[in-house]
Amino acid sequence: MAIPVTAPQGSLTAAPAGSPPQRRAARRAGSRIWLVFVLPFAVPFVAFYLAPIGYAITQSLLRTERSGGIFGQPRTVFTGLDQYAAVFSDPVFLSGVGRMLLFGVVQVPIMLAIALALALVLDSAVARLKKVFRIVFFLPYAIPGVVAALMWAFLYSPQLSPIVNVLDAVGPRPDFLGSGAILWSIANVVTWTYTGYNMLIIFAALQAIPQALSEAARSDGAGGIRTAWSIKIPIVRPALVLTGVFSIIGTLQLFTEPVVLRLISTNITSGYTPNLLAFSIASGNNYPLAAATSVVLAMGTFVLSFGFFRLAQKRGWS
Amino acid sequence: MTQLWRRRTLAALAVAPLVALAACGGASTEPADGAAPGSADCAPTGGPVNLSFTSWVPGVEEAVTLWNQQNPDIQVKVNDVPAGNAGTYSNLFNQLKADTAPDLSQVEYDSLSSFRLQNGLVDIAACEGVTDAQAKFVDWTWSQVQLGDDGVYAVPQDTGPMALYYRKDLFDAAGIAPPTTWDEYYQAAKTLAAADPAVKITHFPQQDANWFTGLLWQNQANLFDISGDQLSVTVDSPESRQVAEYWQKMIDEQLVATNLQGFSPDLYAAWNSGTVATWVSAAWGYSTIRDNAPDTSGKWAVAPMPQWTAGAKNAGNWGGSTTAVFAGTEHPAEAAKFALWLNTDPASLEILNKEGGLYPASSDAQSLPALSTGVEYYGGEQIFDVFKAASGEVDTDFTWGPTMTDTYRFLSDGFTAALNGQGTLTDALTAAQTQSVDSLKAQGITVGG
Numbered sequence: 001m002a003i004p005v006t007a008p009q010g011s012l013t014a015a016p017a018g019s020p021p022q023r024r025a026a027r028r029a030g031s032r033i034w035l036v037f038v039l040p041f042a043v044p045f046v047a048f049y050l051a052p053i054g055y056a057i058t059q060s061l062l063r064t065e066r067s068g069g070i071f072g073q074p075r076t077v078f079t080g081l082d083q084y085a086a087v088f089s090d091p092v093f094l095s096g097v098g099r100m101l102l103f104g105v106v107q108v109p110i111m112l113a114i115a116l117a118l119a120l121v122l123d124s125a126v127a128r129l130k131k132v133f134r135i136v137f138f139l140p141y142a143i144p145g146v147v148a149a150l151m152w153a154f155l156y157s158p159q160l161s162p163i164v165n166v167l168d169a170v171g172p173r174p175d176f177l178g179s180g181a182i183l184w185s186i187a188n189v190v191t192w193t194y195t196g197y198n199m200l201i202i203f204a205a206l207q208a209i210p211q212a213l214s215e216a217a218r219s220d221g222a223g224g225i226r227t228a229w230s231i232k233i234p235i236v237r238p239a240l241v242l243t244g245v246f247s248i249i250g251t252l253q254l255f256t257e258p259v260v261l262r263l264i265s266t267n268i269t270s271g272y273t274p275n276l277l278a279f280s281i282a283s284g285n286n287y288p289l290a291a292a293t294s295v296v297l298a299m300g301t302f303v304l305s306f307g308f309f310r311l312a313q314k315r316g317w318s
Numbered sequence: 319m320t321q322l323w324r325r326r327t328l329a330a331l332a333v334a335p336l337v338a339l340a341a342c343g344g345a346s347t348e349p350a351d352g353a354a355p356g357s358a359d360c361a362p363t364g365g366p367v368n369l370s371f372t373s374w375v376p377g378v379e380e381a382v383t384l385w386n387q388q389n390p391d392i393q394v395k396v397n398d399v400p401a402g403n404a405g406t407y408s409n410l411f412n413q414l415k416a417d418t419a420p421d422l423s424q425v426e427y428d429s430l431s432s433f434r435l436q437n438g439l440v441d442i443a444a445c446e447g448v449t450d451a452q453a454k455f456v457d458w459t460w461s462q463v464q465l466g467d468d469g470v471y472a473v474p475q476d477t478g479p480m481a482l483y484y485r486k487d488l489f490d491a492a493g494i495a496p497p498t499t500w501d502e503y504y505q506a507a508k509t510l511a512a513a514d515p516a517v518k519i520t521h522f523p524q525q526d527a528n529w530f531t532g533l534l535w536q537n538q539a540n541l542f543d544i545s546g547d548q549l550s551v552t553v554d555s556p557e558s559r560q561v562a563e564y565w566q567k568m569i570d571e572q573l574v575a576t577n578l579q580g581f582s583p584d585l586y587a588a589w590n591s592g593t594v595a596t597w598v599s600a601a602w603g604y605s606t607i608r609d610n611a612p613d614t615s616g617k618w619a620v621a622p623m624p625q626w627t628a629g630a631k632n633a634g635n636w637g638g639s640t641t642a643v644f645a646g647t648e649h650p651a652e653a654a655k656f657a658l659w660l661n662t663d664p665a666s667l668e669i670l671n672k673e674g675g676l677y678p679a680s681s682d683a684q685s686l687p688a689l690s691t692g693v694e695y696y697g698g699e700q701i702f703d704v705f706k707a708a709s710g711e712v713d714t715d716f717t718w719g720p721t722m723t724d725t726y727r728f729l730s731d732g733f734t735a736a737l738n739g740q741g742t743l744t745d746a747l748t749a750a751q752t753q754s755v756d757s758l759k760a761q762g763i764t765v766g767g
Contacts, residue, residue, distance in 0.1 A: 066762030069547035070720065071434050074762055092731075158577060159587035177577065179738040264582045266524035267738060269731040283408055284724035285436060286760045 053298070059291035060084070076288075083292035092271035093293060097300070099183065100273055104251040107187040112243055114191070115198035119236075120228050122199070123206040134203065137196035145193065149260035152189045157264055177265035186257045194250065198243040205239035206232060241312040245305045252301045255279070274300075360445035362651040365391070369653055372397045372423040374406065375475075375639075377673020381666040385659060392652045394422075402426055407723070414438045414645065421647040422657060424639050427462045428528060428718045430472055433642065434465060435720035435761060440643040441469035445654035448473075454662050458714040459679040463640055466544040466717060472640035473657040474679035476670070478600030479708035480532050480634040483607060485595045486619040486697070488517065496621035500564055503596075503624045507573035510595055519573055520596045521588070522565065523580030524737055527729035529636055533565075533598070534558050535716050536634035537626055542719040548766045549758065553725065554751035560626070562743035569736060569743070576737040586610040598623060600636040601677035601705040608695040615694075620701040622708065633708035635716075638679065677705060684709065724757040725750055 063079035066072045087093055122133055140148065155161050156176035167174045176185045209232060217227045233240075255275040262268040271277035274297045282290035371382065371394050382394050397420060399406045407429060413419040414436060425433055433439050442448050448470050452460050459474035482503075484496055489506070492513045497503040507519035523529060534541065539557035543550045552558075568574045575594055578585045588594040589611035597603065607618060623633050641657040643650055660666050667683040670676045678684060684706050692698035719725055732746020755765050 064760065064762040070544065070549050070763055074437070154583075157584050159584040159591075175577070179734075179740070262525070262579075264579050264584055266577055266579055267734055269734050270727045271731070280727055284721055284727065284757060285411055285432070286724075286757065289760060 056291040056294055059287050060295050062288045064288070079288075083288050084296065086289060087292050087296050092269075093274060093277055093296075096271045096274045096277055100252055100254060103183060103187060103254070104248060106184075107190060108244065108247040108251060111191045111195050111247065112198060112240065115195050115243065116202055116233070116236075116240065118195070118199045119202040119206055120232065122203055123232070124224055124228075134200065137199055139196065140193050141197040143193070145256040146260060148193050149189055149257045152185070152192070152257075153261055153264050156185055156261070177261070177267060179267045182261065182265055182267045186254070186261065189257050190250070190254070194247070198247070201243050202236055202239045205236040209235050237312075237317045241309065241317050244312075245309055248305045248308060249301055252297060252304065360442065360651050360654065362446075363649050367392045367649045367652045369394045369422060369647075369649060369656060370397060370420040371395065371641075371656070372399055372406065372410065372420045373641075374399050374401050374424060375670060375674040375676060377669060380673060381660060381669040384665060384669070385656060389656075392649075392656060394656055402429060403723075407432075410438070410644075411436055417646055419644045419646050421649065421653045422641055422643055424475070425472060425642045426637060426639050427459075427635075428531070428722045430463065430640060430642065431465055431718045431720040432722055434471055435763075438642075438645050439471045440645055440647065440650050440653075441471060442473075442643050442650060442654040442657075443468065443470040445651050447658055448654055451658055451662060454681060455679050456681055456684075456709055456712075458635070458712045458716075459638070461714045462716075462718075472642035473654075473661050475639045475641050475661045476602070476674075476676035477679050477709060477712075478532070478602055478635050478637035478677065479705050479712055480536070480598060480600050480623050480636050481704045481708050482621045482623055483597045483599055483603060483618055484621060485592065485614070485617055487617045488592060488595050496619070497624045498622070499628050500624045500626055504564075504568065504573070507568065508571075511573060516593050518575040518588075518594055519568075520598065521575040521578035521580070521585055521594050522569060522733070522737060523578070523585075524733045525730055526580040527726035527733070529580065529599070530561075530565075530729060530733075531726075532600070532634035532636035533561050534634070535713060536623060536632050537561050538632070538713055538715075540715065540717055541725065542717045544717055549719075549763060550766045551719065551751055551754050551758070553729075553754055554747040558747055559744055562747050566736065566743045581606070590614060600638075601702070601708075602637065602675055604693065604696070604701060605675045616697045618696055619699060620696060620704045622704055631711045632713065633711040635712045638677075640679075677702075677709075719754065719758070720763070721754065721757040721761060725754045728753040 060083050061078060061080065062076040063082060064074050065077050066074045118137055122130055122137075125133070143151075155163050158164055158173075158175065158177065161176075164174055164176070175181055213231055213235075214227060217231050222230065253275050254273045258268050258272050258276055262272075270280040274293065278290050278293040278297060281293060369392065373396060379396050379398070382396050386393050399409070402425065407425075410419060410423055410433070414433075419438070430439070451473070455474050456477065459477060463470055463472045463474055465471050482496065486496075488510065489496060492506075492509050494506050494509050497506045503519070510517045510519055531541065534557070537557045537560060539552075539555055539561060541551070541553050541558075543552055565574070569576060575588065578588055578594065585594065589607065590613040592614065597607065599606070604620075608615075611618075622631075625632060641660055643653040643657060647653050660670075661678075662680055664683070667678050667680060668686060668688075671678060671683070671686055671688055677689075678686070683689075684702075689702040689706070691700065693701050728750035729746055732741065732749050733743070735741030736743045736746055758765050
């Protein structure tokens with residue numbers, strides 16, 4: 001990567017020009033070029049990603065003590081892993097995690113199956129339709145999460161929703177915001193938003209399959225479905241694994257949809273998702289516990305996505 | 319691709335502990351939070367002074383403009399923000415930590431204690447004119463800003479004395495008078511439901527734990543008790559249980575709507591369609607109904623809050639704000655002067671009432687022309703007479719805890735279970751009691767029995 005810098009040819013005749021200090025300086029300047037390429041990434045990455053994580057880890061090891069009565073002077077003291085013990089013994093946190101795991105087990109496979117199916121259909125469609133549908137399917141992802149959640153909130157609303165009114169006319173009145181349904185109403189919003197995004201990744205992988213492979217399959221007598229099953233899907237497995245990892249991360253970080261739907265549903269508690277719980281705890285000025293909750297959530301997300309990744313590698317999916 | 323992902327992850331893992339160590343080093347040298355601002359001296363700094371003021375009262379800029387014209391030496395700049403619990407309090411707490419907080423801010427009564435706990439408030443008792451101003455305010459508002467000791471931690475701005483907003487037309491049609499006791503309110507709910515099963519007497523808002531607290535306040539169900547250096551949590555008390563059991567009965571018998579969140583478009587639709595017939599709410603609620611249920615103009619009326627004992631006169635309070643001087647200001651005297659003017663000057667109070675719809679904490683201002691005439695939406699009735707009376711019936715001893723955000727959150731979480739039949743409101747109180755104790759301990763506060 002670093003370009004070797006040599007002294008100019010003419011300098012051979014002039015004895016002092018190639019003196020050791022000068023050459024070293026030249027080499028140093030040359031070896032610093034990589035910084036120009038790395039710093040624009042590294043500086044923000046350290047400042048806005050690693051440093052906050054480090055700060056959160058520090059905070060999570062502290063506890064507040066107070067001397068001089070109720071409104072006395074606070075000071076923070078090192079408390080080891082006490083906050084982590086509190087996180088793992090908090091039934092609200094554990095039930096939030098359980099809820100997210102249930103959500104992920106159901107929602108992620110459904111979303112990826114739809115994304116894969118759409119990508120396969122798009123891949124075999126005529127060229128002109130491809131462009132249109134690619135944009136149409138991707139459009140929900142371009143809508144900000146809060147706006148999407150607000151829009152769905154309107155469609156779920158028991159008093160205002162046209163959908164509820166129509167369904168009410170043909171059968172029993174649906175309750176999208178009830179205690180049993182709300183999790184799946186959120187899952188629906190997430191699926192609607194991210195299916196197109198995942199489809200695009202899979203679609204890009206499909207586009208990279210050499211034409212010759214498909215032609216060979218066709219000349220061997222394989223139909224569209226057979227080609228998709230035996231040729232295309234195995235080849236795009238790495239893309240499926242990647243979208244799987246992204247989806248697992250997204251599931252555990254679920255926040256926007258419950259926060260918005262909470263404005264109209266009476267069934268979303270302050271610890272509905274682990275991310276929402278960390279936020280709620282921080283709002284109450286309990287930063288050490290909020291930090292510990294966040295760190296546990298981050299580690300959990302890391303373990304799950306990395307675990308899934310390793311599993312995929314072991315099985316030869318990627 | 320896969321290799322790159324892996325390498326990056328490992329690199330990030332390798333670096334993270336280093337940063338953590340560096341941050342650790344920083345934490346130990348961090349200076350202790352500024353010494354609690356004392357009230358010993360509050361001398362004006364003199365010379366031209368610039369103050370920043372955070373508020374979410376609509377139209378407050380107009381009052382500040384008037385001040386700036388009259389006080390060229392003390393210029394105030396307003397930061398217009400969303401309501402406190404909509405994120406502003408979190409921002410203010412962070413600003414206090416970062417030493418970038420404004421000189422003054424709007425703070426609701428229930429959050430004053432939390433700000434004091436985070437060393438965010440200046441005791442302005444020694445500032446000129448502050449203690450003398452006590453006489454200008456409704457009694458209970460002054461005890462609210464004293465936070466149980468001799469200090470003065472804010473200047474009262476507005477209040478939310480509670481009363482009963484009800485659909486007069488529906489009550490008349492069912493042949494019932496406005497209920498004067500909670501028992502009559504329960505009977506009215508049954509009568510209304512008998513006439514039309516779709517009609518609920520009110521909604522039980524899951525997120526509005528501060529509404530429920532207003533109901534507790536009426537029944538002298540003090541959530542916290544501070545005596546000297548001793549803080550006790552009394553969220554779960556016989557008085558609070560009486561309120562919880564009553565509303566649990568309303569939920570069990572399906573007399574209240576359990577699927578309508580407060581201030582939601584769904585609630586407003588239900589008001590407009592007449593399926594929710596009353597709202598026990600604060601003085602400021604008059605504009606909430608007026609602006610969101612235009613179809614029912616002229617059909618609403620206001621009666622005093624139903625009582626637990628026939629003939630008693632107790633009102634709750636829901637909401638209301640103060641103007642607090644924040645720690646870190648270099649000009650406490652000037653800031654206090656502005657806070658007093660904003661909330662006692664007749665011209666300012668008129669602007670705040672007209673533009674912001676505030677129901678004033680100042681006794682004199684309760685006789686403002688706008689508050690002593692008929693209100694068109696309410697059939698031309700002088701509804702503010704009811705609130706003026708209610709304001710005088712609010713218990714002066716009600717004490718807020720220093721971690722109210724958490725207590726409200728615990729109550730709301732408990733309400734969810736009660737509303738969908740997986741628990742009761744009494745369970746919500748019991749849980750909020752223990753959880754609040756834990757919250758206080760997390761802030762390093764010793765909690766008494």
